[in-house]
Every structure is written in structure tokens, then in C-alpha cells.
Amino acid sequence: MNAAFAFGLGLGTHNSKGEWLEVFFAEPVLNPPAALIEAFGTSDNLTPLDRQQLTVLEAELAAAGETRQAQLAAHLAGSESPVVAVLLREDVAPTTVPEGYLKLHLLSHRLVKPHGTNLQGLFGILPNVAWTSEGAIDITELPARQLAARLRGETLEVSCVDKFPKMTNYVVPSGVRIAHTARVRLGAHLGPGTTIMHEGFVNFNAGTDGPGMIEGRISAGVMVGSGSDLGGGCSTMGTLSGGGNIIISVGKECLIGANAGIGIPLGDRCTVEAGLFVTAGTKVVLLDSAGTAVETVKARDLAGKSGLLFRRNSTNGSVECLTNRSAIELNDELHAHN
DSSP: OOOOSEEEEEEEEEOTTSOEEEEEESSOEESOOHHHHHHHOSOSEEOSOOHHHHHHHHHHHHHTTOHHHHHHHHHHTTOSSOEEEEEESSOOOOOSHHHHHHHHHHHHTTSSOTTSSOOTTHHHHSOOEEEETTEEEEGGGHHHHHHHHHHTTOOOOEEEEESSOBGGGTOOOTTOEESOGGGBBTTEEEOTTEEEOTTOEEOTTEEESSSEEEOSEEOTTOEEOTTEEEOTTOEEOOTTTTOTTOOOEEOTTOEEOTTOEESSOOOSSOEEOTTOEEOTTOEEEEEOTTSOEEEEEEGGGGTTOSSEEEEEOTTTOOEEEEEOOSOOOOOHHHHTTO
16 A cells, blocks of 8 residues: 555553543654655554664664654654554544544644544543643542652642643744634644634534634534634534534634624625624524514525524514624734734
């Protein structure tokens, strides 16, 4: 076979049973060249690698012309932490923690976009981990580690307990601003020029093309187009939170107002009024250019259409839709310095 999906040399953490808790891939490779695959050999997973194996792998990678991966193997050979090499020959669902983490790294390194890799079953594979000032710790081993820290006169800081770590402990993409790093999970895809404000949140397998201002929630599976803003407290319904199998997306130059939300994909240059949540079943009154009601449809019938303004009639409470004549433009001063 002379083609594969992805390759990575990773450095991670085991629990006391030798099980993987997490893996850091410094330089994951998408569509690795044939020379790298041949150097790797016939295995799909080498875990964990000892110093001798890494030295052999380094020599094989160097001979194959894969200088950067050879240098990485040399660095990892000096590590006291467990090391793994993962070769994904096909884009199939992950079956191990290292495979799952490699795929999450591909997303956050911008090597693939959301829905660009098979993540089926990932939740069931990744362990729930205590992310602490001493790194990843198995939940069942946390009390003993907390006691050990206290006996040393220290406090073990537990920043969160989750299956997914924060992205910035693994990769910080170029050209982005993130006000509160704990609100962006590993596996988020942030395009250049993206600003995530303090209340903004980006799940794994979700993100932005950039540039854009995110002050709301980008749920799993949702992609936000370039030039679009999500107002404070707004929400996008993802495939993990009630959106079913519908892929929700936001087109280019859209605005979702503060505390608003969508359960349908938006085309380009759409606006959703602050406080209005448009789900697929929402009854929407269509207005013509004169503001006259011409038809009532369900919001799903408008999915993906461009140039729409969704608003609520303040007199009768009905949700209305009319052509949005003014495209939303980003504040250049706000986004020019990422």
C-alpha cells in the first residue's frame, strides 16, 4: 500500500494500569508519503515505543528522507513518558485512545476540517480524566494524588474533569485570539483571524473558517464561515445536542445576535435577531419587499438559503423572515491584529 490517511509520533500519559489517558502529537501528518509508510513498517500502532525502537525508527525515517519526523523521533527517545507511533491507513473510526487523539490533533492543526475525519464512537473510547497542575490523572487515582500533594505541603489544582482537554495545551493555531482557553476543546478547528471571547465556546469537530468574532457557542459538528459573528450567549444546535443528523452550519458574513440560536444551517449573509431561536420546526412568516405576509413555512424549508433576516414581530410574536439587504461586515479594527 502506498497511501495512508494520517501518521503521528506521540508522547502521552498512562495510568497505573498502563492504559492511555491522553497523547500529544507535536507534528501530525495528513496523507503521509509512501517513504514514511515504508519506514514505519507493517504495523498500524507501535505502543509504547522504547528507546531502542525509537532509535531504529529515527534511522529509518531519516533514510526515507523524512527529516522532521526523524528529528521528532530523536527528541522522543529521551523522554521518560510513554511514546506511541500511530499510522492510520484508512479514515476509519478510531479504536484506541492514541488514534482518537491523533484525529483530534488533525482538526486543531487545521489539517482537516470538521466532518473531515471519521470520529464515530470517539466518546466511548476516550477516558474521563482529571486535568490537573500535574497533568492528566486517572479519576480513580485522583484521591491518592491529592493526598500525596497535601503531604508535600502543596495543593493539586484540578482545572476540569472531562474526556476532552483544552486545545491550547496541545496546539495554538496561528492568527487567533482566545480569551478563555478552557472554553475551546481539543479537536476544535479555528481559522486564521478567529477571536473567541470569554463567553465563546468551541466544541471538538467544530469551528470556524475565520475571520470571525465568536461570543456564543459553536456546538459539535458546526462550522462557521468567514466573516461571520456569533453574539454573546447565542447558540448553534449541534449533532450531539438535539440537532439529530442535520449538519448545522453558518455561511459567510452572517450575524447571530446575542442570546439567539439556530437549529437549521444558514446560507451566506444571514441575520438572526437577538434573542430569537430558530429551530427546524419554527413556523416562519415570509414577507415580500413591501413587508406583506405571503406564506408561512417551517424554518427547515429555508435551510441553507442566503440573504435572510429572521426577526420576531414585537406586536404579535410571530417569527418573520425577509431579505437581508445589508451584508454583515466585520469591524476591521477588531480583527485586523490577530
